Amino acid sequence: MAEPLADRVLRLLLAAEPGALSGEDLAGRLGVTRSAVWKAVEELRRSGYEVRSLAGRGYRLERPVRGLRPPEIETALTTQRLGRPVRYLPETSSTNAQADRWAEEGAPEGALVVAEHQTGGRGRRGRTWADIPGQSLLFSLVLRPDLPAAAVPPLTYVASAALAQTLAHWVPRQAIEIKWPNDVLLGGRKVAGILLEMRAEAQAARHVILGVGLNVGGTGRDLPEEVRPLATTVAEWAAPPAPDRLAALAGFLRALEPLYDRFVRAGFAGVREDWQAWFRGAGRPVRVLTPAGPVEGVAEGLDPEGALVVRRPDGTLARVLAGDLEYVTTRAS
Incomplete structure (x- = not known):
């Protein structure tokens, strides 16, 4: 898949920072017309990039705008x-x-x-x-x-x-x-x-x-x-x-x-x-809605295979592989 021209222009402008590149220079390096360069610059602007046109110098990429191209x-x-x-x-x-x-x-x-x-x-x-x-x-x-x-x-x-x-x-x-x-x-x-x-x-x-x-x-x-x-x-x-x-x-x-x-x-x-380290539900009363029906008890964490372990009110342990977890009570602050 060929790289879009806007990305090729952006690559050159990034390399030239903080300097500028003329439309003629960009066109020559990329093997396209100056009109094509202008269209690519307009596409970058629509994507949120601030590309300034400087009289006598060409195009310069302004910061701190950073995109995802x-x-x-x-x-x-x-x-x-x-x-x-x-x-x-x-x-x-x-x-x-x-x-x-x-x-x-x-x-x-x-x-x-x-x-x-x-x-x-x-x-x-x-x-x-x-x-x-x-x-x-x-x-x-x-x-x-x-x-x-x-x-x-x-x-x-x-x-x-x-x-x-x-x-x-x-x-x-x-x-x-x-x-x-x-x-x-x-x-x-x-x-x-x-x-x-x-x-x-x-x-x-x-x-x-x-x-x-x-x-x-x-x-x-x-x-x-x-x-x-x-x-x-x-x-x-x-x-x-x-x-x-x-x-x-x-x-x-x-x-x-x-x-x-x-x-x-x-x-x-x-x-x-x-x-x-980021699971705050251990020790909290939960209800897990599973395809086989709800599982209620106290969450204990994950076992080595990745199943959620829930201790039921009768003391038995349930391993839950899939479902939606609900906290039954609000955690104390």
Whole structure:
């Protein structure tokens, strides 16, 4: 897939910072017309980049605006594999669907699809995911773990632990928690969701798509009315200056890569403590709505295989692999 001209222009402008490049220079380097360069610059401006036209000097990229186009992401990454290569979409129905198609075409492990807005964002159990266009971080990773298909589902815990670790760079640790299985909350309100999807062959994972939606900028009031009481954003909790989406993405991938590698080597037992460090539900009365019916008792945490352990009122232990958790009482402050 050929790199869009706007990204090629952005790459040169980033390399020239803080200087400027003339339209003629850009056209010559890229082998296109000056008109094509102008159209590419206009596309960058529509994406939120401030590109100034300086008389007698050309185009200069202004800061502190940072976007999510591939040249910006590549510059920010410190990972070995995750986040490369990148496909950027101004709008798509679902980054997971785009990443799945790319994986079927042969995309390598670590390939990243990022979008400004999703028209059909999906969450767990068929739910929808609403975003704030230009403020939410929406992306999907292609992963190719050498694992049996049955060993893959706990990868969702790995991602939520990495996200909690990332948010701790900007948000007070006591405000961050993971609600089983993988919702990340700030102050008890949802800030992120994770969706894991897999294609398997002969009981082995062929590829896994890890989708993440994180409300970075704006406020909960910018979200649809029906989710406002339940949702929040990083900006509402972070000490100023709040992180931008690029910082959040690069930070998450940096935190995820070593956890993911450890998970592939050692299984969930190797990362269990990383997840439980952010689980605030241990010792709390819960009700878990499962396909087989509700399970009630006191949450104890995850067992080494990744099942939620609930102690029933009669003292017996229940292992829950899937469902929706509700806290029966409010945690004392």
